[in-house]
Amino acid sequence: MKDKVIFITGATSGLGAAAARAFADANAKVVFCGRRIKEGTEIETDIRLRGGEATFIQTDVTIEQQVEHAVSETIRLYGKIDVAFNNAGNNLYFGPIENMTGEQFVNNIMLNLTGTFHAMKYEIQAMKQSGGGSIINTASTAGVKGVGQGIAAYVAAKHGVVGLTKAAALEHARNQIRVNALIISAMATEQWLQGVEKIPGMFEKISASMPLGRVATVDDIIPFITFLASDNSKMITGAALAIDGGTTAG
Ligand SMILES: NC(=O)c1ccc[n+]([C@@H]2O[C@H](COP(=O)([O-])OP(=O)(O)OC[C@H]3O[C@@H](n4cnc5c(N)ncnc54)[C@H](OP(=O)(O)O)[C@@H]3O)[C@@H](O)[C@H]2O)c1
Structure with a gap:
């Protein structure tokens, strides 16, 4: 990654x-985004104290001009983008479709799908200039199968992320831009755990439902992101790579 x-x-x-x-x-040069300044600045400082190179740019992916600004700042700093990891996402609404407002539906699509589109648009423009790159989009098992637990808008958005990934992979293969999606199942991040731990026994229930008998950790996923970022995956594009403990196998 140097x-x-x-x-x-x-x-x-x-x-x-x-x-x-x-x-x-x-040893890569990292530019990263999010809306929360305190968290972003703390991560930036921490990486720099460890001798790494990182820059935080406050960005809301639902606002196209902010994404354009973040990408152009990256180009101003380093002249190119080799790898883009489009990971911003979350389910913003729990409940059945018949109770969902149009606004709740659209907000989920804006964050998870349109936000990914905004990022890809400017990343592809930059990568075409510099001769190629690797784009990795965070989808979900909810991007390749239905989930009947009140997260329909998120399911629709993540299916959209997989479709956008495949279309972009074909559209830009000859520009040497590879585009792949991560199919991730339940993953014990802080935010996810906060939601799950509100319901007693839920963590154990989700773990037991996983074919491998446990939920993922970020450490299970990171090697696949660095693999898709590297030349070791140079023949892979348009893939929806499942790192899901067997969830989508059945
Ligand atoms: N955890 C799971 O079980 C699981 C399973 C499958 C897929 N995923 C996907 O994995 C990705 C990461 O999830 P995570 O578990 O690591 O959750 P997380 O800690 O909540 O991370 C989500 C990130 O997205 C950012 N974000 C949210 N809204 C944004 C917006 N409008 N503009 C810019 N950034 C925004 C958040 O930053 P700010 O709040 O600072 O903006 C945060 O950095 C998401 O795409 C999620 O859908 C998670």
Whole structure:
């Protein structure tokens, strides 16, 4: 990763923050985003104290101009983007479709799908200029199968992320831009645990439902992100790579 420039959205906590630290530890130059300034600045300082190179840019991925600004700042700093990890996302609404407002539906699509589109648009423009790159989009098992637990808008958005990934991979293969999606099942990040721990026994129930008998940690996922970022995956594009403990196998 030495001298590679990595641009990450949704990196003020959880998987994105772990990826920012992992890429910086591997000597990459990391530019990362999120809305929370305190968390972003703390991660930036921490990486720099460990000798890494990282810059936080406050960005809301639902606002196209902010994403354009973050990408152009990255180009101003380093002249190129080699790897983009589009990870910003979350389920913003729990409840059945018949109770969901249009606004709740659209907000979920804006964050998870349109936010990914905004990032890809400017990353692809930059990568075309510099001769190629690798884009990794965070989808979910909810991006390849239905989930009947009141998260339909999130399911629709993450299916959209997989579709956008495949279309972009074909559209830009000849530009040497690879585009892949991560199919992630339940993953014990701080935010996810906060939600799950509100319901007694839920963590154990979800763990037991996993074919491998446990939920993932960010450490289970990071090696696949660095693999897709590296030349070791140079024949892989348009893939929805499942790192899901067997969840989508059945
Ligand atoms: N944890 C799981 O079980 C699981 C399973 C499958 C897929 N995923 C996906 O994995 C990704 C990371 O999730 P995580 O568990 O690590 O959760 P997390 O800690 O909540 O991370 C989500 C990140 O997205 C950012 N974000 C949210 N809204 C944003 C916006 N409008 N603009 C810019 N950034 C925004 C958050 O930063 P700010 O709040 O600072 O903006 C945060 O850095 C998400 O795409 C999620 O859908 C998670």
